[in-house]
Amino acid sequence: MSTAGLAPRTSARRTRVTLPPHLDGGLPFLGHALEFNRNPIRFVQRARGQHGDIFAITLAGQKVAVLTGPKGNEAFFRAPDDQLSAKEAYRFTVPLFGKDIAYATTPERMSEQLDLITPALSERRLRTYVDYIREEVENYASRWGDEGTIDLVQLGNELTVFIATRCLIGHEFRQNLSTEFAHLYHDMEGGLNLIGFLWPHLPLPAFRRRDRARTRMVEIISGIVANRRAAGVEGEDFLQTLMTARYGDGTALNDDNITGMLLTLIFAGQHTSAVLASWTGVELLRHPEYLHKVLDERERIFGGGRPLSFDGLNEMTLLGWAIKETERLHPPLILLMRKIRRDLHFRNYVVPAGWLAMVSPAASHRIAEVFREPNRFDPYRFAPRREEDKRTRFALITFGGGRHACIGMTFAYLQVKTIWSVLLGQFDFELVDADPRPNFDTFVVGPKPPCRVRYRRKKQAFSANGKGSA
Numbered sequence: 001m002s003t004a005g006l007a008p009r010t011s012a013r014r015t016r017v018t019l020p021p022h023l024d025g026g027l028p029f030l031g032h033a034l035e036f037n038r039n040p041i042r043f044v045q046r047a048r049g050q051h052g053d054i055f056a057i058t059l060a061g062q063k064v065a066v067l068t069g070p071k072g073n074e075a076f077f078r079a080p081d082d083q084l085s086a087k088e089a090y091r092f093t094v095p096l097f098g099k100d101i102a103y104a105t106t107p108e109r110m111s112e113q114l115d116l117i118t119p120a121l122s123e124r125r126l127r128t129y130v131d132y133i134r135e136e137v138e139n140y141a142s143r144w145g146d147e148g149t150i151d152l153v154q155l156g157n158e159l160t161v162f163i164a165t166r167c168l169i170g171h172e173f174r175q176n177l178s179t180e181f182a183h184l185y186h187d188m189e190g191g192l193n194l195i196g197f198l199w200p201h202l203p204l205p206a207f208r209r210r211d212r213a214r215t216r217m218v219e220i221i222s223g224i225v226a227n228r229r230a231a232g233v234e235g236e237d238f239l240q241t242l243m244t245a246r247y248g249d250g251t252a253l254n255d256d257n258i259t260g261m262l263l264t265l266i267f268a269g270q271h272t273s274a275v276l277a278s279w280t281g282v283e284l285l286r287h288p289e290y291l292h293k294v295l296d297e298r299e300r301i302f303g304g305g306r307p308l309s310f311d312g313l314n315e316m317t318l319l320g321w322a323i324k325e326t327e328r329l330h331p332p333l334i335l336l337m338r339k340i341r342r343d344l345h346f347r348n349y350v351v352p353a354g355w356l357a358m359v360s361p362a363a364s365h366r367i368a369e370v371f372r373e374p375n376r377f378d379p380y381r382f383a384p385r386r387e388e389d390k391r392t393r394f395a396l397i398t399f400g401g402g403r404h405a406c407i408g409m410t411f412a413y414l415q416v417k418t419i420w421s422v423l424l425g426q427f428d429f430e431l432v433d434a435d436p437r438p439n440f441d442t443f444v445v446g447p448k449p450p451c452r453v454r455y456r457r458k459k460q461a462f463s464a465n466g467k468g469s470a
């Protein structure tokens with residue numbers, strides 16, 4: 001174990017502070033970047049095996065302290081913003097989300113902005129979103145034949161874009177602007193890359209396209225806001241919540257801010273929900289014995305023609321555990337980062353200001369002392385009496401924790417539950433590509449395409465709105 005001494009903090013009592021052990025291997029300057037990039041999860045697991053809950057690595061000249069396990073996660077999530085800064089880690093989002101929004105503002109202001117969203121995530125609204133999501137899934141699947149092949153990555157991605165535009169920006173946008181949005185979304189995403197992480201305003205074509213797409217989004221959303229106000233109509237969506245929201249001092253959000261907030265939520269929630277939906281399909285189809293139990297549960301709850309609803313979905317306990325087990329095995333965000341602004345003390349180590357701190361949901365979720373047989377798909381680990389995620393704090397961290405914990409978790413579960421409740425009611429599925437691997441080419445890690453499944457329409461399918469179809 002290699003440790004390096006730092007200068008003593010006081011001359012009165014010569015305390016020796018120690019940097020976390022530095023992982024062996026690595027190249028000059030690049031450090032561990034190549035091995036890390038190839039398979040970040042295996043890399044963190046290897047290093048943890050060597051050093052335990054904390055170790056240091058070098059990524060292209062940048063020192064990074066990696067914290068794993070419940071205690072390491074806790075130290076990361078509990079640290080205040082002036083010590084571990086999310087704002088500095090996510091500053092590449094500023095040109096897209098806007099200069100007064102989210103990571104561009106102070107952490108206090110950002111938290112105030114996220115509080116403005118609360119009414120859009122109320123139970124009353126979630127009940128309405130279930131109907132929107134069900135409609136989206138039914139429309140999507142109505143274009144399929146009686147049998148054929150689809151790709152689960154594409155399915156997750158397309159459905160969650162439709163759902164996000166419908167529930168967040170509203171029906172006017174969803175009905176009239178989905179095709180244009182696909183192009184704008186593509187251009188905005190293209191501006192979120194590694195170069196943008198370092199120099200977000202370089203005069204590059206990708207950044208010009210990003211900025212043009214954002215300007216167009218503000219134009220479109222301003223138009224919808226103006227029309228709604230002129231006609232006196234209200235939508236049941238996040239846009240409406242933001243239009244009526246007021247800060248503590250009574251100020252409203254302008255159209256640029258409203259657009260920035262919507263983009264923040266879409267970029268935080270769409271890809272993440274998409275890959276959770278795809279992975280859930282993969283895991284259910286890989287485990288037919290468990291899938292049969294989920295199908296029985298579905299039949300018991302909705303089989304008699306009861307319409308799909310928020311309450312019915314809440315009764316889908318086995319499906320809920322399957323989703324949780326899927327997020328444990330395949331957390332969409334495999335790594336989370338902070339910039340260290342004040343020295344971080346953990347056990348006997350000090351991580352100095354200027355370094356990055358990182359936790360890995362993916363590696364933490366596969367620790368045998370926390371989750372029994374961690375590589376096994378076993379949804380019953382979340383059943384009463386076992387509840388392995390509750391025995392230790394900060395064990396399951398798919399949705400983060402502490403002051404920056406995800407605000408969209410319930411909405412994400414609702415999407416994935418509705419998608420699979422509708423699809424499993426109408427079709428039988430079978431995996432074509434039996435063992436999809438994680439795709440580390442993208443920031444949010446889904447199954448690597450192709451991830452095809454064969455579907456066959458059931459003979460007597462009950463539509464999830466309660467109507468039977470031959």
Ligand code: HEM
Binds near residue numbers: 264269272399403407
């Ligand atoms: C499966 C889907 C999702 C996953 C896995 C996920 C995961 C996460 C994680 C890990 C964080 C913490 C990031 C950090 O600490 O650096 C986070 C934060 C956040 N998420 Fe999600 N998320 C999901 C869906 C959503 C949805 C649907 C929305 C919005 C509708 C959303 C909005 C946010 C926001 C605004 C934050 C920032 C919170 C803050 O910094 O205070 N997420 N999410």
